[in-house]
Structure formats: C-alpha cells, structure tokens
Amino acid sequence: MVSLKTNCGGIESPNPFWLASAPPANSGDQIQRAFDAGWGGAVWKTLGQPIQNVSSRFGAMNYQNSRAVGFNNIELITDRTLETNFKEIYETKKKYPKHAVIVSLMVETQEEWKDIIKRSIDAGADGLELNFGCPHGMCERGMGSAVGQEPSVNTKITSWAVEYSSVPVLVKLTPNVGDILPHGLAAQAGGGHGVSLINTIKSIIGVDIDKLIPRPVVGTQSSNGGYCGQAVRPIALHMVAQLARSRDFNLPISGIGGIATWRDAVEFILLGSSSVQVCTEVMLRGFGVVEDMIDGLTDYMRTHDFETIDSMVGKAVAPYSDWGDLNLNYESIAKIDADKCIGCQLCMVACHDGAHQCIHPEPSGKTRVPIIDESECVGCNLCQIVCPVPDCISMEEVDNGFAPATWNEHISGGATLRPKKGSH
C-alpha cells in the first residue's frame, strides 16, 4: 500500500507537494483552495517589511508552440501587512491542521528576525523557510541572495533563527553561486533543519526590440529578475544532487525548480529531495495540476515497489559520478526502426552538421529512411533527441569485448581503452 506521507526536516504533510513561496501562496484564500485541490503543504509568500511592487512584473520565454517554458519575475516579497498575513496563517492552520504551513521570512536585523519568528510560530507555522535566495530587488537592500551568497552571513542568520524557533527551519538557497556545496554547508553549520533549493536565477528574460527595452517593461525601463519554470529544472536537479551526494552534507532537501508534472517530482525525489515545491506550473495552469502529480507519483511508486517517499529519496544519487569515473569502454550505437521512420531526416542533418557524420541517405534513393554507419557511430544520442517519432531511434548497447575502464584508471594504472570512433 503506497503512502505519500512526507517528513521533510521534521515538517510533516500528507504528500510531498508544496506550493513554493511565491504568488500562488500569497494569501489564505489561495492556500486553502490549494489544499482543497490536494496540495500537501504551502510555503507562505515571504513575510518581512511589506514592500511596494512595480507594474509589470512577469516575463516569459516561449519556444516554438510552447508558452512560458521559462519564466521570470521582478515581484518582491509580500506587499500585505504582517497582521493580515498572520491572521490568515492562523485561520488556515485552524482549518487544515494536517497540512504543512511553512512561513517564508526575510528581514534584516537580529531583533527583527526574533520578532517575526515568534509571531509566525504564534500564528501556527509548522516550519520556517529563510529566504536567502531572492536575486532581484531585495538583494539590493542587503537581503535575499545577498545573504545566500555569503556563507558566513548565512550561518549567522540561520543560527539566530534556529535559536529563536521552536519549529523546523529550512534555509532557501540561491543558485546564483559558483558551487552550491559551501552554501548548503553554511546552512548546516548554522543548525538549519533542512534546505530548499533552488530559488530563482538572476536573469533578463528578453528584450522588446521595438521599444529597445528589456522585459518585463516598467515604463521606459526594466530590471533583472528571477528565472524559473521548466527550463531551469536541469540546473536545479544538479544543485540538489550536488548536495545529496556530498558526504559532508546531511540535511533533508526540499526540491524546487521547474517541477510541472509527477515525473519531474519523481526526478527530484530520486536525486535527494524529500519534498518538492511548485510555483510556475501553478501560475500558468492553476492548483488543479496537483491531481496528476499525486496520481502519477502514486502509480509510479506502486509499479516500482516503493511504499513510502522515504524509501525513494536519493535512489538515483549513487550513479551520479565524476566524469573521470565513467566507463569509457561502454559503447552504444543508434538504431532506426524503419517501420516507424517518417523520413524527415532530421537525424541525418543533426549527425552531419552537429555530430559525427555517420547517418547517411539510403544509397539507392528508394527510401527516405537513413542508414547508420555503425562503425562510425559514437552513440552520442543527438539523432534520438531530434527524432520527432517516439521510440523510432533507440540506443543499443554494443558488446565490444573490452573490460570496463575509466579515465582515472587509465591515467593511474594504464587500463586499456577501446579504439576511438568518429575521430576521423
């Protein structure tokens, strides 16, 4: 019997799907409707000294027929009074005692941290999330990513929060750093109970080429914003996995960044997240997207023999290796299923112009199904990536008779490597 019950850093929820601290988690009304739709938790949009926002605030990157594969915003933290927020947190917790309400916080001085933490917990917060990530606006005032980029400041403020808090403290990390590990370790050193990542990536989403102004346009100007949405998922997955594979880092992780479907959630969990947070997909399509996330995750767990979320967490971390430890003698080649091929020859042009020139026209010209010169195919995947027909091109393992050998083994012990292909 599959259970989605979640415990992330001591914060419990009926399932691992949490609204991220963002516009969908701006008010009690929204969060309560989200819980009704099935969301297991919500991280309340960051509280601090209420700010004044600009108009407009959002921008999107479209690709071909897909709208908003990437998204950015220059909205700041809450613009509502703290009193209103705390009242709604209280009402929400009262109505939904089993759902997780985590309150995101961002203030400046030690006194302010002490005060806002007490008020959040009094209102009923199940956990706190320290916003050390916001890469626009707030960082100019010395908060958000300005804190997250300085490990010593991160550790200091985290330790304040942990001292003042009677509930678990998650530290939300910024991806706007060269290596995420020191920042995760800084949160751990401060006594944090977990980390959430990634926050948004500093970005300019585009330029209005008629008005000659970057987007989103604010009158005659613009500003850099925070980039998110499906396009950032690979960056987020790497950072989550980078922490999860470190022997020094031992905190639970709440994964964030481009999660739009149950499959994305599974990927984050397998790479070490014990809960996942979603914003952009909800902004684009509403709270109802959680139904497929819950059903799809449940069916995945049932068919893959995982009974609990805990038993799944991090199960794909071990194969994440350094390049130097990969088996250079593993060989795969592309195969085209002629029955499925529609003759677009995208694979051929991709191979000729972008890879290793081993896919060719069929010599007789009687068919548009290309042929693969297997003696030259390096198994790079590019043809499979561009093929528009599912399962038409497959990558098949070749038994070349060579024992496994890595680069590190080769340079240290002279392990034999197979002859290179495609290096003509």
Next chain:
Amino acid sequence: MSRVDKERTEAVFDDFKPAYNRAQALTEAHRCLFCADAPCIKACPTSIDIPQFIRKIATENTRSSAKTIFESNILGMSCARVCPVETLCVGDCVYNGMDEPPIQIGKLQRYATDLAYEDETWRPFEAGDATGKSVGLIGAGPASLACAHELRRLGHACTIYDKRPVVGGLNTTGVAPYKMKADRSEAEAEWVLKIGGIEVETGVEVGVDKSWADLGEGHDALFLGVGLGPDHGMSLPGEDLPGVHGAVEYIERFKLGAVDLAGVQSAVVVGGGNTAIDAVRELAGLGVPSVTMVYRGVEDKMSGYAHEWKVAKQEGVRASWRSQPLAFEGDGKVEGVRCARLDDAKQPTGDEHVVPADLVLLAIGQAKLEGLLSGLEGVSFERGRVVVDAAQATTREGVWAGGDCANGGKEVVNAADEGKRAAQAIDAYLQGAK
C-alpha cells in the same frame, strides 16, 4: 466469452476514426490548453474532467487518466467511440474559436481507456461493503450497466435481466460498425461486470419468463433500462414484400451475424434521423452500389447529425429529398419505392416518382415499450416514454428508469449518466429503507 458470430458481416468495416498510437496521442494531448472551467466538461452529459484526463495522457499517467474518465462514466471506452463528439465536447473546444482544429477528445479517451483495458491486473474501483439490499435491472444495455456498476460501488447486489442472448443492448446490436463492433461492446460489459456481484440472466423476458410480481418480490428496488421496441412500420401497400425491413432489426442482423447483399444493386433507407444515416453509410460500406436516403424534408432540416450526413455524402450516398413513400412496388420482391413529391410545407405537389430498390430499410423510429411495462402498475408514460423525475425515479415507488425508454432515444452517454444518477438515488432510497 463473446456470443456473437465470428463470421459476421460487420467485420468488413475499418474504424472511421482510427485509434491513436502513442506518438499521436502524446502530440494531441500536449495541444490541450487545460482550460479552467472547461467548456468540454460542460458539454459532456457525464461531466468527465476532460482537461485532467488529457493532462494525464500527456504525462503518460495513463492509468490515472482512465480512472478520471471511468470515475465519471464507467462506459468511457465505448463512449469514446460512439459519442457524437462533434456536437458535444469537441464541438465546444475553445480551439474552434481560433479556427484551429479542436482537440480530438474522443480519440484521446479511446487511447486512455483501451490501454486501461489491456492491463488486466488493474481495476479502477472495488465493490462497496455489502448492504444486504438487492436491485433488479431490466435490460442489459448501457443504462443498466452504468446503474449496476454504481450500485455495486455502493454495496448493493444486482441482477440484470435481458431477453436477448447478448449483453450491451444497442451498444452491441446497433452501433455503426465503423465506430464500434459488437465484440468490443461485449468486452466492455464483461469488464464492467468484473466489479463482481452482478448476476446476469440473459434469455429472460420479463412479463413472459418472469412476472413483474416475482421481480418485485425478489428485489428491494427496480431499474428499467429496456430501451425501445421494434422499428415502426409505415402500413403502406407492398410493405410485406421480401426486401423491406426495419432498419434497427436489419442492422442487428449484420452486427451479430451474416447478411447476403450479393444481389443488391440499389438500396433505399427511409428516414432522416441518425439511424437512417447509419444505415445508408453501412449499406454503402457493405458494397451496395447505389444507396439512397428517402426523406420527407430538406437537407438542412433533417434530424440526423449534419457531420454524419456530410460523411455519408462523401461515401457516395445520395438522397431523395421531399419524398414521401406511397407504396413499395415489385413482383415477388421489392423493386422500387413509389414516392410523392412534397413542397416546403410537406404537402404533396401532385408529382410522383419511383426510386429503384432491391432492399428497403425503414428508419422512421422505434415503438415505445409501454405495453411491456404495463404490468408495472403505477408507472406512467408520456408519448410512450416512462415518466421520470430529475433523479430518474418513475411514478411508482421503488422503480427507477433510464436510457432510451425514459429519454425517448438519445446517446449511450446519456444512458450512462441516467443509469449512474439513478443508482445514487436508489442508494439514498435503500439507505432510508433500512
């Protein structure tokens, strides 16, 4: 176990709307906009959460997709094939408003439900805890199947009675074979019955083999899903000539067995409704060289679906509009239909003409089963239909009705909706009766 003839005539048809493969289904599913308060849901008589099931196809969460469909409509597999989606969900897709092809909801629903049927280990629903109550359902068509399945989820025992040897009602005996063949309908009935606890007694005609009194004794509630009766005749000279048949009766013959159309050069179908359009398309598909629909009215006033008639014309069917049959003529067998030409007010103009025909099918409606149900005192009728309230209750306590016998002849999806809602009302009644 299929009870229909393997060598039956309908087998020659291919699907008019072929099944999607995975690549096609994913491509189409990704086009869906996931509309809020979606018009397609409102257009569906069973209110299937269409954007949600399509999203689940897009994420390859297909079992959950099928469950979303079956949660609203347990007959979602056949409805995916037989629903007039052009006038329901697909017709209301917002893409129509931007002159883009609407989402092919029926084909996506078929993709998800067919995959679910292939997974024999997977069941979307379990029977509820036994309540000790028993419901008798008369007729084994879509309305009764949907009703019985819902009753089983609620824990009530069910027995379905049908006078025919086959189950599935018109879904088995009457659906155009280019939409769905009889064995697929049987497979659906079998799949629905897998919830367990539904007895099926075929070959039992209520009122003949089993009395209404016995039924009332044996069950705590009854559901009438008996459909409609035989094809109406026209009482015209020559109607008893060999070669003149009721359309529903004739369609059933080639759905369940074999018919020989070898000598038929020209066929006439009388009528302008959906059965008439099915019949002309079927005869054309079975290779009859000349097929003509004879209808009293004009093309844009016919009651059959315009999208279906458009296809019929593309398939080579012709029509004789403003034509009222007067007599079936022929020597020893039918050779033609003598018709009066009508004017716009459907009054005879005085002109007559003969449409040649070696085969004539009458598709001018079916009899109501008022006579059969007259054994149930207290059930009332209006123009032959069983009178029901908003919860499908008849005017006799403890008796509900749905499907064609109550709605006069609508779609399978209406029968599914009425059967399910009746089950919920029966459950409330039985709970109160405890």
